[in-house]
Amino acid sequence: MAVNQHDVIIIGAGAAGLMCAISAGQRQRDVLVIDHARKPGNKIMVSGGGRCNFTNYYIEPDRYLSRNPHFCKSALSRYTQWDFIAMVDKHGLPYHEKEEGQLFSDLKSKAILDMMLKETGQAGARVQLKTEVDKIRTLPEGKAPYRYQVSTNQGDYQCQSLVIATGGLSMPTMGATGFGYQVAEQFGLNILPGKAALVPFTLQPEEKELTEPLSGLSTPAVLSCNKKSFTGSLLFTHRGISGPPVLQISSYWNPGDELQIDLLPGTDLKEILKDGRQNRPKTELKTLLSDYFPARLSKALCEQWFKNKTLSELSNADIDHIASCLHQWQPRISGTEGYRTAEVTLGGVDTDELSSKTMEAKKAPGLYFIGEVVDVSGHLGGFNFQWAWSSGWVAGEVV
Ligand SMILES: Cc1cc2nc3c(=O)[nH]c(=O)nc-3n(C[C@H](O)[C@H](O)[C@H](O)COP(=O)(O)OP(=O)(O)OC[C@H]3O[C@@H](n4cnc5c(N)ncnc54)[C@H](O)[C@@H]3O)c2cc1C
Known part of the structure; x- marks a missing residue:
């Protein structure tokens, strides 16, 4: 030839x-x-x-x-x-x-x-x-x-x-x-x-109890890992989490690393809850959270993570727990979606x-x-x- x-x-x-x-x-x-x-x-x-x-x-x-x-x-x-x-x-x-x-x-x-x-x-x-x-x-x-x-x-x-x-x-x-x-x-x-990078995370089964029913819903968040932080819209998926800040942080994450998520960036939930307990004691936690989250998310949080109570029933320890869960969520990650969906x-x-x-x-x-x-x-x-x-x-x- x-x-x-x-x-x-x-x-x-x-x-x-x-x-x-x-x-x-x-x-x-x-x-x-x-x-x-x-x-x-x-x-x-x-x-x-x-x-x-x-x-x-x-x-x-x-x-x-x-x-x-x-x-x-x-x-x-x-x-x-x-x-x-x-x-x-x-x-x-x-x-x-x-x-x-x-x-x-x-x-x-x-x-x-x-x-x-x-x-x-x-x-x-x-x-x-x-x-x-x-x-x-x-x-x-x-x-x-x-x-x-x-x-x-x-x-x-x-x-x-x-x-x-x-x-x-x-x-x-x-x-x-x-x-x-x-x-x-x-x-x-x-x-x-x-x-694989710029890729969604998959979560452990116990986390999926919260995230799976929320599939398709997004909420603003700040994600941090290995001294890098990205802000943007976090998307719940049926297998875990995605959305721009998740894809960005995936480039800096390695198996075993801790990922921290602030689901209420720019707010001080502890102060908000203390203030609510004082000024609107009969309000339910679910109702207060829905001022900050889509209703579906605040309902799921009060079913999966916290007991729904009126604000007057919240102890200081309850308030600390809720604030740390939502400002410093550390989801148990099982891995990433891998090369199948990675952008790079x-x-x-x-x-x-x-x-x-x-x-x-x-x-x-x-x-x-x-x-x-x-x-x-x-x-x-x-x-x-x-x-x-x-x-x-x-x-x-x-x-
Ligand atoms: C779903 C998705 C969305 C993306 N969106 C964006 C975006 O909006 N903006 C952005 O900046 N980046 C985006 N990216 C990343 C971007 O596409 C890549 O970084 C970029 O295409 C890399 O260019 P490249 O030419 O190096 O490789 P590629 O674009 O991957 O091109 C490689 C080429 O080599 C060919 N090839 C591979 N193996 C062989 C072989 N053995 N023999 C012959 N040919 C071969 C392939 O067929 C392909 O045509 C996205 C990636 C994905 C997967």
């Missing part, structure tokens, strides 16, 4: 791979993007609840987790949120800020994917789907300038630069594989252990192995790792796509 030769082969037609194809293609490089999936950009399609949260106004390095917190700075400063917003504006796509700088498409996520594919095509790069990679090998010096051979079910391909953009392990149903880690291993690169994978290719300017592997010239496969993971809110865009772009500038 004839061998196809390209300047650049990118494995993975997701956010990072497409952006790399655009930037390399715009430099007149001959680029082929290959992906085993039937469609490109599956995660872009499902992102942001169908409205792709494509970046954030407030991209800062401290919104990323990585063993080397400085690594992400170079790429993020060279292809910024403003660069991506300029592309969205150029295509006339409408968007809005939801909260805390999170930019969502007004149109379905497909509009962002279509924009990426249009740019890819205009840059002259080609996307080839349903292509399974069997083997990658380094070519002997005599084949220069071609350095790598990629053997696939569609034939053999040689390239000068090989870019691995196959993402992390989250959502295997969407085409996620550990392929990128295998390639890193093949070339002797260190890989930091992975973990923490860990990955050790950043010590890569150049932060180009994303090239120090041990393997011409081999690049971009996007989620690298040990850089963002907070919820558009930070992960921005990392994919930025790391993809900077690699595309040099491949």
